[in-house]
Amino acid sequence: MAAIFRRMSKSTIGTALMVVVLLAILAGFALQDIQSVGSGGLGFSQGTLVKVGDSAVTERELSSALQRRLTEVRQQNPQADYASLAGEFDQILEALVQVRAVREFARQNDLHISKRLIDAEIVKLPGTRGLDGKFSDAAYQNFLQQQRLSDAEVREMLGGALASRLLLAPAAANARIPVGVATHYASMLLEAREAEIAIVPAALFAAGVPQPTEADIQAFYKQNSANYMVPEQRVLSFAQIGPEQVAKVAVTEQEIAAYYKANQALYAGKSTRVLSQAIVQNEGQARALAQRARASGSLGSGSASLGAKTREELARIAGEAVAAAAFRARQSDIVGPVRSDLGWHVIKVDAVRNEAGKPLSAVRDEIEAKLTPEKRKEALTDLVTKVEDSIAEGASFAEAVRGAGLSVVRTPAITAGGVARSQPGYKLPAQLAPALAAGFDLNEGDEPVVETLDGDAGYALVGVEEIVAAAPAPLASIRDQVAADWKARQARDRARTTASAIAAKVASGTDMAAAIAGAGVRLPPPEKVAKRRIELSALGGRVPPALGMMFSLAEGRSRMIADPQGRGFVIVQVTKIIPGNASLQPGLISRTQSEFQQAAANEYAEQMSKAMLAAVGVKRDDPAIRAAKKRITGGN
Incomplete structure (x- = not known):
């Protein structure tokens, strides 16, 4: 609003x-x-x-x-x-x-x-x-x-x-903002206006425009060369350093064996005990409990199940002495009493479980699948470092690429948006698009740079081969467009002349319909428009110029304005203004x-x-x- x-x-x-x-x-x-x-x-x-x-x-x-x-x-x-x-x-x-x-x-x-x-x-x-x-x-x-x-x-x-x-x-x-100021502007929003609006389309004058001469085209092109400016273009070279370059890198049998050996915790066998225990604070009570358990085969209602535990897990819970005693025993044995920081332990070995380890032959493929991506990632990093070091030591783009065994993609002259005017169908490979900006950041003669690509595409070495400065497109390549623009300008000029004559008559007091009728060209009749200013706020800032002018002129005044898209001209005459009054609309004021x-x-x-x-x-x-x-x- x-x-x-x-x-x-x-x-x-x-x-x-x-x-x-x-x-x-x-x-x-x-x-x-x-x-x-x-x-x-x-x-x-x-x-x-x-x-x-x-x-x-x-x-x-x-x-x-x-x-x-x-x-x-x-x-x-x-x-x-x-x-x-x-x-x-x-x-x-x-x-x-x-x-x-x-x-x-x-x-x-x-x-x-x-x-x-x-x-x-x-x-x-x-x-x-x-x-x-x-x-x-x-x-x-x-x-x-x-x-x-x-x-x-x-x-x-x-x-x-x-x-x-x-x-x-x-x-x-x-x-x-004081309420008085807000009331004034709120009342403006309620202001209503009536106007007459006449349109003079440039298209009505296009049929009478002759074909331009060569001199016309040359002069128009020279006067409006800025409208035909081609942005700076560059010929760039890219060398991708990605997964394809390290696809043949493989893990050796020695590396697989070394990993297997270093990770025995994952692949070695595992021995566990399923345990129950009771803890008391007196040695005599513990001995009596152990004696009863050996006789009955049970620790009684006061015991608790520990579940399956490795020796290391039990040692962390009860101490090394308890773990050593429990793992020396056989299934169904009663162990103890054994003392720890928690008290006197009496333990029953409910079950003995021994899991066999996995031999290297059984996990070889698994280890290879894990190590291969890591090794290729390291190889890719090493290859990028090799290229960067080569550039830092003074190598050219071609020398660095040759030394690393990379393939090169050479573009035609393209703009910073990747468009090749000389090859309309050209498409820069999608994976190289993130490196395009780097190519346009370099000056002629700068060292090539390595840029990171999106996702898993890796990297790209980027170099500049040629810079074509921004300049107007050659007339020969856009002659038809220039000729069409010249004809459109002529039609607009004729429309402006007619619209100016109508506007002058309306300003001097002639009825708008009569002024249009006397223009000598068959034009659309004027349109009567009634609007309130508050309606313009619903347009979200996209107010047509004619409506904007309608709420800018004093009553009885008129003005000619050009269409922003060059489609013609509009004459606006405000015929009536009805002031708004927001005093009875406190919500609008607020x-x-x-x-x-x-x-x-x-x-x-x-x-x-x-x-x-x-x-x-x-x-x-x-x-x-x-x-x-x-x-x-x-x-x-």
């Missing part, structure tokens, strides 16, 4: 908390400065886009946030690519800057986030609980691997989120007051955030930001 008066979705602090916390915690972004595309100038280090106090927001960090956002968008639109995020680029960058500023402000003012506070947040992360519903370190490690984060990165990010909560929440607490108090809280938090930005100092490398946007999304 309050969104009618203020676009809270554009609240800077709201954007920061929504975008960064969701994208960073659940999807993750790198928090270290890693060399990327350098810009030079202003004292910025290579890869830095914005300096925030003594820290920085890097291109690697932004690229990772955009990658995670793209993953989210693709859940709704599988065909989405980085170009579709161009409109969110500045918003996400600003969110990263603000959260970094809060963290820096906390540091400068000695607000330290303890390890215990961060630990409490880690256990709340999705995917960190085991089957029992409790935090599991194994689940947490799997979460880190899936999100391609380290524990240190998660802790740094959560520290920033906690600092935001501790610093911004108090500033936003207890916001209050709801309006509550919503405006939340809006006020957001405003206070936003102002606090801006003050922190000013306090820590922010310097933007605008050329680097523009270059990053062009490289990643192809936008300007």
